[in-house]
Amino acid sequence: MLRFSNFLFPESRDPDRDAEVIADCVAEAKLCDELGVEVLWLAEHHFDGNCAYVDPVTFAAAVLAATRHIKVGFAVAQVSLHHPMRLAEQMSLLDNLGRGRVIVGLGRGTAYNVYEYQGYGIPHEEALERYEEAEGIMLKAWTSPDGFTHEGRHWSLKVPRLRPASFTKPHPYVIRAASSEEGALHLARRGLPFLMNVQSNEVTARRLALYRAAMAGAGFDAAHVARCMDESWVWRNVVVAETDTEAERIGIPAFEAMQEHRQELRERIYAEQGIIMRKETAPPARVNPDHALIAGSPATxxxxxxxxxxxxxxxxxxxxxxxxxxAEVAARSIRLFMEKVAPRFAAPRASQAAD
Known part of the structure; x- marks a missing residue:
């Protein structure tokens, strides 16, 4: 069956309202736990108000303490901004606090906001290589009961043993983000599930077909391919109201204002410094409401x-x-979704076969 989760990605434009928005986030987490949402995903963005709680690791501890059943996932932890041993320790602690309710979503970090790297004193050109080295360190930390040493480009480590040991064995559940087709195919060849960013349904279907084919071509059997498909997630912005007209009235202005705000500081930095990480020659799917926003009645x-x-x-x-x-508008949308949309997908679906 199709499973549903909530990406808690709250904007706060006014620093004086940060505390209020963070409190709203805790309330939304409790509501999702009450309604049976499977996962609450947390983002990580710095300095711009695009994600009010900023630090998903700290906030995850608060969510785990405030809820009983919902899993808490990272979509994603910006690994290139963290020391890998510190992050491994923190994830292991969260895994214990949640008794296995943590999903460690890993990614290199933003591909757009250069100011996030500047604020941490990390060259953005090093983001991918830092991520790749850090991921390996974290996996070794979780699975080396006798400790380990590491000599790499960015870290030289001699670790006696990671404490606390993770609750989940052999390590907390890990999933990686793939924002590009090549990234998805790289994970397919490793036989791993993935998180996909906002895309049109056409791009989603094509990319997933290529992903299945690449995994099969790498020698993974049909059962493994089906399992990875079942463990993969795609992201959509969703607004549910009683009618299509009401959902569009609420959703489209909010979506457009969100995209404008997310670009604002990036464009200001470019104007001031002449630095941009990725130049977009055409509007991507994530900023096009026709592709990136689902707004309508429960039936729609x-x-x-x-x-x-x-x-x-x-x-x-x-x-x-x-x-x-x-917050109250979002809460009504979540409740309508879980009460009138999600139950339609509760029956088991047929297994997917590898292409």
Whole structure:
């Protein structure tokens, strides 16, 4: 069956309202736990107000303490901004606090916001290589009961043993982000599930077909391919209201304001410093409401989810609170989704076969 989760990615434009928005986030986490949402995904962004709680590791501890059943995932921890041993320790502690409710989503860090690297004193050109080295260190830390040494380009380590040991064995559940087709195919060849960023349904279907084919071509059997598809997630922005007209009235302005705010500091830095990490020659799917926003009545949203289900992916990461949308509006949308949309997908679906 298609599984559903919430991407808690709250904007705070006014620093004086940060505490209020963070409190709203805890309330939203509790609501999702109450309604049976499977995973609450947390983001990591710095300095711009695009993610009010900023530090998902610290915030995850608060969510785990405030909830009983919901899993807490990272979408993603910006690994290139962290010391890998510190991050491994923190994830292991969270895994113990949640008794296995943690999903360690890893990624290199933003591909757009150069100021996040500047603020941490890390050259953005090193992001990918830092991520790759750090991921290996974290996996060794979790699975080396006698300790280990590491000599790499960015870290030289002699670790006696990681404490606390992870609750989940052999290590906390790990999933990687893939924002590009090549990134998805790289993970396919490793036989790993992945998190996909916002794309149109057409791009999603094509990419997942290539992903399945690449995994099969790398020698993984049909059962493994099906398992990885079931453990992979795609992201969509979602607004549910009683009617299509009401959902569009609420959702489209909030979505457009969110995209404008997310670009604001990036463009200011470019104007001031002449530095840009990735030049977009055409508007990407994530900023096009026709591709990146599902807004409608429960029946309309259910039809859209059925189209996603047809791609064979296991889960949808739904981002409900968009931009300046008030918390109570997002809460109504979440409740409508879980009460009137999600139950339509509760019956087991047929297994996916590898292409």
């Amino acid at each position: 949203v259910a039809r859209c989810m059925a189209e996603i289900e047809a791609t064979g992916v296991g889960g949808v990461i739904c981002s409900f609170r968009l931009g300046p949308m008030p």
